[in-house]
Amino acid sequence: MDKRIDAEMTERVARRLVAHGIGVKGYFILGFPGETKQDLEATVRHIRNLWAISDQHPGDIRASVFEFRPYPATPVWKSLVEEARYDPDDLLAYSDVDLTRDGADEHMRQRDEFNFSVGIQFGDVPLHEIRSTLATLTREQHERNQAGTGAAA
Numbered sequence: 706m707d708k709r710i711d712a713e714m715t716e717r718v719a720r721r722l723v724a725h726g727i728g729v730k731g732y733f734i735l736g737f738p739g740e741t742k743q744d745l746e747a748t749v750r751h752i753r754n755l756w757a758i759s760d761q762h763p764g765d766i767r768a769s770v771f772e773f774r775p776y777p778a779t780p781v782w783k784s785l786v787e788e789a790r791y792d793p794d795d796l797l798a799y800s801d802v803d804l805t806r807d808g809a810d811e812h813m814r815q816r817d818e819f820n821f822s823v824g825i826q827f828g829d830v831p832l833h834e835i836r837s838t839l840a841t842l843t844r845e846q847h848e849r850n851q852a853g854t855g856a857a858a
Contacts, residue, residue, distance in 0.1 A: 707780070712751040719755055723764030731755060731766065733842075736773040736835040738781060738789070740828030745838060752842060756849065767850075770842045772802060772822050772835055791825070798823055804840045 719729050752768045759766035775782045775796045785791045799821045826832045
């Protein structure tokens with residue numbers, strides 16, 4: 706995604722913050738163009754590593770996960786339209802994502818306004834696997850919130 710940071714850097718910084726009782730919230734996008742199964746697994750592993758770090762310190766780490774959707778005028782939008790030749794109308798055909806079918810209870814969604822999709826598989830991982838992983842991570846974060854961990858300030 707053209708970030709100039711990596712998982713090790715974020716874990717190092719998060720560890721320093723939560724050690725001082727500062728809550729951290731991370732936003733993670735699943736299904737980014739070109740994402741492989743190994744990339745998805747690395748993202749899940751990274752989120753769980755962050756949670757394990759917060760479990761050792763007074764600060765909390767909360768992970769918010771979302772399905773990738775392109776937005777007009779962003780570099781990835783331009784790439785999808787110009788290089789991958791997606792129709793802009795298809796990239797704007799947003800629809801709701803129902804995580805309840807994948808085991809995320811309605812009360813866990815809490816962010817319905819962000820649970821939408823264009824219904825296109827952009828990477829190597831099938832969309833149903835992206836959504837299943839999204840539901841799993843959402844459920845795990847909810848369970849952490851209920852247990853009193855992961856409720857970042």
